[in-house]
Amino acid sequence: MAKGSRFGVLAALVLCLAFSGPAWAERTLVNGIDFGFPPFGFVDTQGNPAGFDVDAVNWIADKKGFSVRHQPMDWDGIIPALNTNRIDFIASGMSITEERKKVVNFTIPYYEVTQVLVVNANETATFDEMFTTGKRIGVQRGTNTHTLLIDMAKEPGMNFEIVAYDSTDLSMQDLPIGRIHGSAMDSSIAREVKRGRPFKTVGTFDVPPDGYGYAVRKTDTELLNMLNEGLKKLMADPYWVELKQRWELE
Amino acid sequence: MDFAKTMPVIWESLPFILGGITWTLSLVFGAMLLGLCLGIPLAVGQVYGTRTVRGFIGIYVWLFRGIPILVQLYLFYFGILAYLSQVPQLAGLGLDSAFLAALLVLGLTSAAYQSQIFRGSIQALPEGQLKAAQALGMTEAQAVRSIILPQALRLSIPGWSNEYSILLKDSALAFAIGVMEIMSRTRTVAALTHEPLPFALVAGVLFYLLTHMGIRALKTLERKVRIPGYARQGSMS
Numbered sequence: 001m002a003k004g005s006r007f008g009v010l011a012a013l014v015l016c017l018a019f020s021g022p023a024w025a026e027r028t029l030v031n032g033i034d035f036g037f038p039p040f041g042f043v044d045t046q047g048n049p050a051g052f053d054v055d056a057v058n059w060i061a062d063k064k065g066f067s068v069r070h071q072p073m074d075w076d077g078i079i080p081a082l083n084t085n086r087i088d089f090i091a092s093g094m095s096i097t098e099e100r101k102k103v104v105n106f107t108i109p110y111y112e113v114t115q116v117l118v119v120n121a122n123e124t125a126t127f128d129e130m131f132t133t134g135k136r137i138g139v140q141r142g143t144n145t146h147t148l149l150i151d152m153a154k155e156p157g158m159n160f161e162i163v164a165y166d167s168t169d170l171s172m173q174d175l176p177i178g179r180i181h182g183s184a185m186d187s188s189i190a191r192e193v194k195r196g197r198p199f200k201t202v203g204t205f206d207v208p209p210d211g212y213g214y215a216v217r218k219t220d221t222e223l224l225n226m227l228n229e230g231l232k233k234l235m236a237d238p239y240w241v242e243l244k245q246r247w248e249l250e
Numbered sequence: 251m252d253f254a255k256t257m258p259v260i261w262e263s264l265p266f267i268l269g270g271i272t273w274t275l276s277l278v279f280g281a282m283l284l285g286l287c288l289g290i291p292l293a294v295g296q297v298y299g300t301r302t303v304r305g306f307i308g309i310y311v312w313l314f315r316g317i318p319i320l321v322q323l324y325l326f327y328f329g330i331l332a333y334l335s336q337v338p339q340l341a342g343l344g345l346d347s348a349f350l351a352a353l354l355v356l357g358l359t360s361a362a363y364q365s366q367i368f369r370g371s372i373q374a375l376p377e378g379q380l381k382a383a384q385a386l387g388m389t390e391a392q393a394v395r396s397i398i399l400p401q402a403l404r405l406s407i408p409g410w411s412n413e414y415s416i417l418l419k420d421s422a423l424a425f426a427i428g429v430m431e432i433m434s435r436t437r438t439v440a441a442l443t444h445e446p447l448p449f450a451l452v453a454g455v456l457f458y459l460l461t462h463m464g465i466r467a468l469k470t471l472e473r474k475v476r477i478p479g480y481a482r483q484g485s486m487s
Contacts, residue, residue: 035434036441043438045263047430072438073428077328081428084332086346169444193444196255 028067029223031057032087035072036167038192039247040093040212043072052247053091056110057214059239060230076142079103082217089223093188095144095210105218107227109211110235111249115145116190119182119202120175127203135181136161138171144210145184152205168193175199186210188249256448263439267452270432274460277352277421277431282414284357289364290403294394296365297372307365314362319355319420327351327427352424360417367409371402404475411468415461422457432456 033041033049041051049070061068071087081087082104095113096106117130117137125133131152139146141164149162163180165171171183172193182202185193190201214231216224234240244250260267292310295303314322327348335345344350375398383393422433432453440449 035438038442042441045259045266045439045442047263047266047269047435047438071428074426074434077324077427080328084328084346085335086332167441167446169441169446172444173447 028069029061029089030087031068031070031092032073032078032081032090033070033092034075034078036169037075037093037189039249040188041070041072041091051092052243052249053093055243055246056231056234057091059234059237059243060227063233064226064230066226079215082215085217088216088220089227090215093212094215095186096213097144097147097210099147100215103218104215105220105224106213106215107224107231109213110231111188111212112209113186113188113212114209115148115184115205115207116187116201117182117184117203117205118172118175118190118194118199121198121200123181123200123202125181125202130182130202131158131160134159134161136163136179138163138165138174138180138183140165140168140171140185143186145186148205148207149184172197172199252445253448256443256445259439259443260448260452263435263442267432267435267439267456270430270435271456271460273349273429273431274418274421277349277356277424277429278414278417278464280353281356281360281417281421284353285360285364285413285417288358288361289368290399292361292365293368293372293402294399296369298390298394311362311365314359319359319423320426322355322359323352323423323427326355348424348427348429351427352421352429356417356420356424359420360413363413363416364406364410367406367413368402370409371405372398374405375401401477404472404477407468407472407475411465411472414464414468418457418461418464422453 031054033051033054035041035043037051039051040053041049044050049072054070057068057070073081073087078087078090078092079100082090090104093111094100094106096109100106117127119125119130125135130137137149137160139149139162146162146164152158153160153162163171163174165174168183168185168189171180174180175183176198184205187201187204193199194201214227216227292307296307296311299307317325331345331351331354334340335343379397379401380390380393383397384390388397421431424431425434425437428434436449436453437446440446443449
């Protein structure tokens, strides 16, 4: 009898070991997405998370056998939310930058964007003239593009004023009425905001393109490896092309 | 504002946006209630308490009235509550919820403001009432509970409806930590169209309607519970 129960305990232990994979595999992982960054991450009119990154992560989750919940958040608080364990990773069109690498780890890049300047369709100044003739340039506060403009403004011969907004969309309200003369942003957003409106891209900033990657906590190396494997698998799959077509990327 | 383009999106997303009302009202009523439960003792303490008690309450009121709601939201959500949720003994209490953080911030701030409303009402009552009650053999605590507070609370209703409308509008700041109330939802849908203004208007109309209805309800309450011939000057309009 005693022997039997000992065997039971042993069997239970073996079973436990057999089914205990990495810690993340046992629970639902939470992916923090920007609530307003179409087509990468956003919330549709019914309130459901949607977008290129949401579909991509769902595919990876399916192949890697974990479940995932997409949590829409305000962008400003998304890295603090990751580092205080509110979410487990961020897959939402996030640029891999040196600044961010100090506080989070990134997967391999899966998409490249350039920085462009959008102006009114009737603007006559060239890209270079936009930055040397005292014009006002709008940009979303705290973005990569913002940092880029700040650095540019320090260069000799430059003469422009940076106007920071809470979102690129808000800067696009001020552009047609002349409060600003141009708005700097990611090429992916530029294509969206120009759609059906009298704006044009006047030029691309001369900096290496940004890569988008998924961000995880510094401590979660296992999760990082798993996401990297998943991304590589996805990018080699025919579904990757289909996904890019669905969200009109490239 | 491009209404022709956004109208269909507004219409399609209306159920989602209206769903935010539940969250907004839960925040406002929850915070009102928390503010009431804390505000009354704070007010009583400030009027009748010892010097030390008054000092501590003064610091509380000064702190919560002095720090902007947005700053408090960040401090509570990413600071205090994030820290507490890491304590194993407290795990599972839902301390990581953004709603709880917003509720605490709005409730504790409202308690600071409500305590000042109640304090004003208590001090508006003739001092003789307390002395008369004590002359009848009541203790000070009994007198405050059954003579002073019932009148003071009635006098507080106009101030209270002010507090309601302020809380309602402050609750919109909860978008910053991701509570899916009216403001978050309209901002979310606005991002789909890249046209923020029509959605700001929708949010504005919703907040206006909620403010208007709440103030009407409190006016009715004020009329129902008033003591005939005894009201603060100008409180009824």
